[in-house]
Amino acid sequence: MNNNHNQESRRHILSMLVDNQPGVLSRVAGFFSGRGFNIDSLCVSETTDPLVSRITLVAEGDMNILEQIKKQLNKLINVIKVMDFTETDYVQRETALVKVRAKPENRAEILRMADIFRSRVVDVGTEFYTLEVTGDGGKINAFLKLLKPLGIKEIARTGAVALARERK
Amino acid sequence: MRKIKTKGAKIIIDVLREEGVDTLFGYPGGAVIDIYDQLAKSDLRHIMTRHEQAAVHAADGYARASGKVGVCLVTSGPGATNTVSGIASAYMDSIPVVVLTGQVPTQLIGNDAFQEVDIVGITRPCTKHNYLVKSVEDLGRMLKEAFHIAHSGRPGPVLVDIPKDVMQGSTVYTPIKEVQLKSYNPTYEPNVKQLPKVIKLIKEARKPLVFAGGGVILSKASKELTEFARKIHAPVTSTLMGLGAYPAGDPLWLGMIGMHGTYRANISSSECDLMIAVGVRFDDRVTGKVDAFAPHAQIIHIDIDPTSIRKNISVSVPIVGDCKITLEKLNRLLADEDLGDLGTIRAPWLSRIDQWKATKPLAYEQRDTIKPQFVVEKLWELTKGQAIIATEVGQNQMWAAQYYHFDQPNHFITSGGLGCMGFGLPAAIGAQIACPDKLVVDVAGDGSIQMNIQEMGTVMQYKLPIKVVILNNGYLGMVRQWQQLFYDCCYSCTQMIEAPDFVRLAEAYGAVGLRATKPAEVEKTIKKGLSTPKAVIMDFVVEREECVYPMVPSGKPITEMLLV
Ligand SMILES: Cc1ncc(C[n+]2csc(CCOP(=O)(O)OP(=O)(O)O)c2C)c(N)n1
Ligand SMILES: [Mg+2]
Numbered sequence: 068m069n070n071n072h073n074q075e076s077r078r079h080i081l082s083m084l085v086d087n088q089p090g091v092l093s094r095v096a097g098f099f100s101g102r103g104f105n106i107d108s109l110c111v112s113e114t115t116d117p118l119v120s121r122i123t124l125v126a127e128g129d130m131n132i133l134e135q136i137k138k139q140l141n142k143l144i145n146v147i148k149v150m151d152f153t154e155t156d157y158v159q160r161e162t163a164l165v166k167v168r169a170k171p172e173n174r175a176e177i178l179r180m181a182d183i184f185r186s187r188v189v190d191v192g193t194e195f196y197t198l199e200v201t202g203d204g205g206k207i208n209a210f211l212k213l214l215k216p217l218g219i220k221e222i223a224r225t226g227a228v229a230l231a232r233e234r235k
Numbered sequence: 236m237r238k239i240k241t242k243g244a245k246i247i248i249d250v251l252r253e254e255g256v257d258t259l260f261g262y263p264g265g266a267v268i269d270i271y272d273q274l275a276k277s278d279l280r281h282i283m284t285r286h287e288q289a290a291v292h293a294a295d296g297y298a299r300a301s302g303k304v305g306v307c308l309v310t311s312g313p314g315a316t317n318t319v320s321g322i323a324s325a326y327m328d329s330i331p332v333v334v335l336t337g338q339v340p341t342q343l344i345g346n347d348a349f350q351e352v353d354i355v356g357i358t359r360p361c362t363k364h365n366y367l368v369k370s371v372e373d374l375g376r377m378l379k380e381a382f383h384i385a386h387s388g389r390p391g392p393v394l395v396d397i398p399k400d401v402m403q404g405s406t407v408y409t410p411i412k413e414v415q416l417k418s419y420n421p422t423y424e425p426n427v428k429q430l431p432k433v434i435k436l437i438k439e440a441r442k443p444l445v446f447a448g449g450g451v452i453l454s455k456a457s458k459e460l461t462e463f464a465r466k467i468h469a470p471v472t473s474t475l476m477g478l479g480a481y482p483a484g485d486p487l488w489l490g491m492i493g494m495h496g497t498y499r500a501n502i503s504s505s506e507c508d509l510m511i512a513v514g515v516r517f518d519d520r521v522t523g524k525v526d527a528f529a530p531h532a533q534i535i536h537i538d539i540d541p542t543s544i545r546k547n548i549s550v551s552v553p554i555v556g557d558c559k560i561t562l563e564k565l566n567r568l569l570a571d572e573d574l575g576d577l578g579t580i581r582a583p584w585l586s587r588i589d590q591w592k593a594t595k596p597l598a599y600e601q602r603d604t605i606k607p608q609f610v611v612e613k614l615w616e617l618t619k620g621q622a623i624i625a626t627e628v629g630q631n632q633m634w635a636a637q638y639y640h641f642d643q644p645n646h647f648i649t650s651g652g653l654g655c656m657g658f659g660l661p662a663a664i665g666a667q668i669a670c671p672d673k674l675v676v677d678v679a680g681d682g683s684i685q686m687n688i689q690e691m692g693t694v695m696q697y698k699l700p701i702k703v704v705i706l707n708n709g710y711l712g713m714v715r716q717w718q719q720l721f722y723d724c725c726y727s728c729t730q731m732i733e734a735p736d737f738v739r740l741a742e743a744y745g746a747v748g749l750r751a752t753k754p755a756e757v758e759k760t761i762k763k764g765l766s767t768p769k770a771v772i773m774d775f776v777v778e779r780e781e782c783v784y785p786m787v788p789s790g791k792p793i794t795e796m797l798l799v
Pocket of ligand 2: 712
């Protein structure tokens with residue numbers, strides 16, 4: 068790009084409606100890898116119309132890169148619509164499952180923290196608790212940071228899903 | 236009443252006929268016998284190449300010369316993988332081609348069956364779109380969509396992978412009149428609010444430049460472009476892909492722009508105050524160092540593909556639309572405008588350009604060896620500029636671009652974006668099939684011609700009077716040139732050792748072989764070749780270490796040219 072404005076890199080949540088067919092995700096993902104853009108997170112699921120899926124994708128870049136990404140995604144034949152939520156008001160959620168070491172002396176604290184973060188214990192083992200937490204990325208990161216000293220065995224995060232807010 | 240069912244293989248033939256296809260290029264195999272069986276019972280013409288890559292290049296050359304969709308048919312597995320270079324070349328140059336591949340039966344897909352390959356996966360990034368047909372019920376629709384997608388909007392290759400059981404299955408087939416795709420709607424009509432801005436900039440400009448690309452040829456807008464440039468009295472340059480979009484005999488023509496562009500075209504682009512870019516994509520071989528490209532110009536960019544706009548270059552007036560429709564509208568607006576005495580207004584700009592032309596023309600030194608440029612120049616002269624010229628890749632391609640002065644579109648057929656060696660001969664086959672009454676010449680290098688030389692068999696089988704002009708320098712010349720200029724003359728692996736005797740090779744195929752080794756023989760040889768009513772290979776033994784000039788070193792501003 069030979070223009071200097073719009074160069075601030077930002078995180079963008081793109082929400083796409085696509086044909087619900089085999090190979091469509093590969094086209095979207097392949098476009099990103101083929102052009103050297105990184106995908107931070109990706110979620111796919113069917114919509115109320117079984118012929119249509121929604122892909123929610125988080126990517127980082129300046130406005131020029133994002134404009135190019137959006138145009139290229141729109142160009143894919145199976146992509147019906149691309150929305151960039153960055154410019155709009157939207158709600159965003161992500162879920163994480165966290166396996167945390169639950170030594171007897173820490174169990175109460177784990178439950179207290181879970182309570183604060185509106186997290187639930189979804190599996191209890193002899194050594195580990197599995198917690199479920201939902202929120203935006205920041206909340207989940209904060210929760211993980213607090214649990215880290217206790218010993219996290221593994222985590223699984225869904226990546227962000229988002230919808231535009233309705234007018235009030 | 237019971238409805239009659241049609242076999243999948245027959246549906247394929249029916250759709251091809253509905254789409255106006257009369258010729259296809261291909262190569263048979265186990266997975267497509269059913270289609271070939273139907274083909275034999277139809278009136279479609281099938282041209283059997285000697286390699287599937289060549290079948291795609293031929294379909295591509297056919298499309299470029301005729302403006303119609305080229306069609307190609309190959310078998311599964313190796314037949315399909317052999318098409319990949321051809322598809323990628325068509326994709327880079329936005330050429331409408333439909334490639335039909337056979338596939339193993341649906342129940343075997345995923346089992347590593349004999350000659351199974353995931354060609355849809357392999358070609359996903361180099362097709363405009365592709366399909367795997369999973370049931371015979373989908374076949375007709377997907378084929379129709381494939382044709383629609385291939386030739387509409389920004390054209391490109393579309394692949395349809397058809398499992399054997401789908402060809403053998405039957406269904407009630409009703410021809411689909413119109414293709415409806417909710418997620419694909421190319422913009423042909425430009426936003427009319429943008430057009431007055433163009434007129435305003437044209438009126439303000441003192442040093443305008445029209446910059447045309449392959450999009451002008453694809454949208455059949457040469458006439459409109461010519462009218463436009465003449466009306467606004469602006470000089471015209473073009474990309475490699477745009478050659479022929481504007482008549483080279485016209486005084487406003489500057490020659491090609493870019494890495495091997497003319498001095499005056501490259502300098503004009505950096506001095507102009509308004510650049511009207513039509514059907515281009517600002518490829519790196521054109522812009523050189525992007526930050527230094529057209530530094531003083533407001534840029535108007537007209538293109539049907541929104542992703543081309545602002546991809547590499549920021550522009551003042553973006554216009555998404557078909558080149559032809561947009562230029563027509565602009566010409567109509569211009570007709571009502573008082574543009575003043577453009578002859579006088581443009582005189583200083585045009586006379587500067589004339590000076591650059593006088594001081595730094597395209598040039599080469601004559602010696603007692605044959606200069607490759609001289610061969611192309613003579614070819615142009617002796618064919619009166621009327622031949623369809625296909626090229627291979629490398630120096631031969633650039634000399635063809637520089638010294639054959641194209642006056643009409645669809646006459647220069649070259650692998651621009653991919654630069655795929657081996658393109659020329661099969662593309663010439665496609666062009667000759669599309670235009671049987673035209674003279675078709677493949678300007679070749681001694682390296683490239685060997686990449687698809689087996690297609691001489693196809694040339695002979697179909698009695699195509701194609702002329703192959705080999706600029707034989709005994710080198711992979713373009714790579715050698717880079718080694719000479721940028722790698723201290725270390726000619727690592729670029730000598731063409733043990734090339735065949737091309738004259739005897741021609742004869743082995745039943746064609747005519749001619750050779751020239753001295754400048755005095757050039758004209759005689761070309762005349763003899765052109766007057767021979769069958770295929771000819773002309774082997775011109777040329778100056779071995781000639782370089783293509785001007786040359787802009789990769790990544791440098793295009794004003795920094797190495798000259799002769
Ligand atoms: C399929 C393929 N392989 C390699 C290259 C790299 N390459 C570009 S030009 C060139 C030399 C071509 O030699 P020749 O056909 O003799 O043409 P010349 O430059 O000598 O005119 C090569 C190897 C290419 N463009 N395509
Ligand atoms: Mg050579």
